[in-house]
Amino acid sequence: xxxxxxxxxxxxxxxxxxxxxxxxxxxxxxxxxxxxxxxxxxxxxxxxxxxxxxxxxxxxxxxxxxxxxxxxxxxxxxxxxxxxxxxxxxxxxxxxxxxxxxxxxxxxxxxxxxxxxxxxxxxxxxxxxxxxxxxxxxxxxxxxxxxxxxxxxxxxxxxxxxxxxxxxxxxxxxxxxxxxxxxxxxxxxxxxxxxxxxxxxxxxxxxxxxxxxxxxxxxxxxxxx
Amino acid sequence: xxxxxxxxxxxxxxxxxxxxxxxxxxxxxxxxxxxxxxxxxxxxxxxxxxxxxxxxxxxxxxxxxxxxxxxxxxxxxxxxxxxxxxxxxxxxxxxxxxxxxxxxxxxxxxxxxxxxxxxxxxxxxxxxxxxxxxxxxxxxxxxxxxxxxxxxxxxxxxxxxxxxxxxxxxxxxxxxxxxxxxxxxxxxxxxxxxxxxxxxxxxxxxxxxxxxxxxxxxxxxxxxx
DNA sequence: ATTGTAACCGAACATTCATTCTATTGTCAA
DNA sequence: TTGACAATAGAATGAATGTTCGGTTACAAT
Numbered sequence: 001x002x003x004x005x006x007x008x009x010x011x012x013x014x015x016x017x018x019x020x021x022x023x024x025x026x027x028x029x030x031x032x033x034x035x036x037x038x039x040x041x042x043x044x045x046x047x048x049x050x051x052x053x054x055x056x057x058x059x060x061x062x063x064x065x066x067x068x069x070x071x072x073x074x075x076x077x078x079x080x081x082x083x084x085x086x087x088x089x090x091x092x093x094x095x096x097x098x099x100x101x102x103x104x105x106x107x108x109x110x111x112x113x114x115x116x117x118x119x120x121x122x123x124x125x126x127x128x129x130x131x132x133x134x135x136x137x138x139x140x141x142x143x144x145x146x147x148x149x150x151x152x153x154x155x156x157x158x159x160x161x162x163x164x165x166x167x168x169x170x171x172x173x174x175x176x177x178x179x180x181x182x183x184x185x186x187x188x189x190x191x192x193x194x195x196x197x198x199x200x201x202x203x204x205x206x207x208x209x210x211x212x213x214x215x216x217x218x219x220x221x222x223x224x225x
Numbered sequence: 226x227x228x229x230x231x232x233x234x235x236x237x238x239x240x241x242x243x244x245x246x247x248x249x250x251x252x253x254x255x256x257x258x259x260x261x262x263x264x265x266x267x268x269x270x271x272x273x274x275x276x277x278x279x280x281x282x283x284x285x286x287x288x289x290x291x292x293x294x295x296x297x298x299x300x301x302x303x304x305x306x307x308x309x310x311x312x313x314x315x316x317x318x319x320x321x322x323x324x325x326x327x328x329x330x331x332x333x334x335x336x337x338x339x340x341x342x343x344x345x346x347x348x349x350x351x352x353x354x355x356x357x358x359x360x361x362x363x364x365x366x367x368x369x370x371x372x373x374x375x376x377x378x379x380x381x382x383x384x385x386x387x388x389x390x391x392x393x394x395x396x397x398x399x400x401x402x403x404x405x406x407x408x409x410x411x412x413x414x415x416x417x418x419x420x421x422x423x424x425x426x427x428x429x430x431x432x433x434x435x436x437x438x439x440x441x442x443x444x445x446x447x448x449x450x
Numbered sequence: 451a452t453t454g455t456a457a458c459c460g461a462a463c464a465t466t467c468a469t470t471c472t473a474t475t476g477t478c479a480a
Numbered sequence: 481t482t483g484a485c486a487a488t489a490g491a492a493t494g495a496a497t498g499t500t501c502g503g504t505t506a507c508a509a510t
Contacts, residue, residue: 008487025287026295028252030467042489047469049487062250066291066467066496070251123346126448149374149447151422169449197376222374222445223351224394233457255497267459272499274457291466291497 007056011049013038015058018071019091028067090124090132092157094139122157126219130159135218138171147196148182154222156182158215169197169217175210182217232281236274238263240283243296253292315349315357317382347382351444355384360443363396372421373407379447381407383440394422394442400435407442 007015017037021029029037031046040046050069053059062068120137127135140154148169150156156171164170164185172194173180183194183204192211195203229237242262246254254262256271265271275294278284287293345362352360365379373394375381381396389395389410397419398405408419408429417436420428 010487026253026285027287027292030291031469032467040488042491043468044470044490045488060251062252064468064495066255067252068468120350121348125345126446128448146374149371149376151374217449219449220445220447221351222447223353224442224444235457257497265458267461268498269460269500270458289465289498293498 011053028069092120092122092135092137094120094137128218134160145182147201149197157219159218160215162213164213171214173212236278253294317345317347317360317362353443359385370407372426374422382444384443385440387438389438396439398437
């Protein structure tokens with residue numbers, strides 16, 4: 001159940017189209033629109049595959065209602081009440097983990113590859129206006145970021161970029177230390193000051209040539225309970 | 226623009242119905258369904274008022290498409306691209322601020338009063354299975370929670386409750402100190418140990434009679450960007 | 451009184467749309 | 481080979497649905 005790899009190529013295409021259509025239109029597509037988008041020439045075949053997707057638990061349908069198709073959440077729960085289908089939600093790829101001893105590995109096609117199930121829904125206001133296609137998320141491993149008020153298991157949302165403005169909170173790779181860290185970024189004369197978020201911690205200073213910005217922090221999400 | 230009080234009662238009703246319909250169905254209603262729900266006997270009148278709501282900036286319509294109505298988000302931006310109408314989102318009331326020197330004031334009807342604009346959309350996975358009707362959010366004011374890795378401006382999501390289990394992260398009001406704080410909760414013999422999240426900080430011990438749990442922390446959201 | 455206008459109703463109309471039925475193709479096992 | 485079955489195509493059907501138009505009411509301005 002809920003394993004996309006068990007689906008046919010067409011069914012995966014339908015799911016993909018459903019997601020992007022909902023993203024761009026705010027309401028579900030008709031079976032005809034699905035057919036055109038996925039190269040299916042018959043409405044009955046779309047209908048057939050939609051029902052397959054319902055059986056597989058990926059969709060729900062309201063029978064005899066136009067556009068009566070909805071995506072079932074990845075949480076597995078059939079359908080929670082009190083749930084809102086609002087359209088200020090962005091689906092962000094959770095591409096991996098921050099490990100202090102390795103640079104952040106960010107695929108080039110962030111935001112355009114939607115086959116993974118590792119997508120998290122976040123409110124647009126957490127993106128601060130950034131283009132959702134260049135946003136990605138990482139899960140923090142370990143307590144090395146604790147001076148930035150970021151702990152083990154936290155999810156950090158980044159905008160992918162290799163530069164930074166003064167005061168930006170960024171993930172930087174430090175050649176000298178051989179690790180990635182999260183700090184506030186300040187360009188000072190010929191060096192760069194990296195200021196921890198915690199007021200009692202001291203800043204560190206590095207050579208611009210040996211520090212590589214990997215992304216700017218937009219938001220932090222911590223789930224506890 | 227975007228002032229509900231300027232709308233007619235019918236138009237407000239249409240907006241309300243749009244929201245609840247989307248919440249429960251996952252796709253927009255037809256004009257006929259809107260009419261039945263709001264006591265309008267003519268589809269043309271619904272159409273008329275829908276266009277008014279478009280003019281007022283509350284809705285957008287895709288002409289000639291069934292159910293081609295979408296709510297415009299309160300962010301003011303005309304229409305976010307790349308936006309998803311997924312249904313694992315919960316709307317949580319943002320009821321106020323945590324002030325270290327005052328108890329948290331939680332209205333009794335949390336979750337049932339939806340006329341306010343102070344609602345934030347969060348993913349259900351941040352609730353950890355809690356009933357959305359008993360969930361609320363607070364914005365943290367000041368740095369008094371920094372040892373719990375929670376900073377100024379962070380949004381904390383709570384489940385309203387006046388008890389706690391060992392190890393729970395809770396907001397507690399301390400009579401002796403006259404402040405609310407966020408700590409991990411441990412019942413030890415005749416006293417209660419409140420353990421800061423930060424490993425280098427020491428716990429504090431209080432008398433059970435003088436500490437009042439106000440809610441359990443489910444998640445923390447920090448927007449930086 | 452007359453005019454103009456916003457809000458409303460009812461009905462007719464034209465599509466859009468989901469459903470259903472029949473038929474064809476390909477695959478795999480008996 | 482034959483039979484069963486999944487997947488597909490095409491077309492027909494009817495219900496669902498958005499749009500339009502003529503007419504009505506209420507109210508304020510002229």
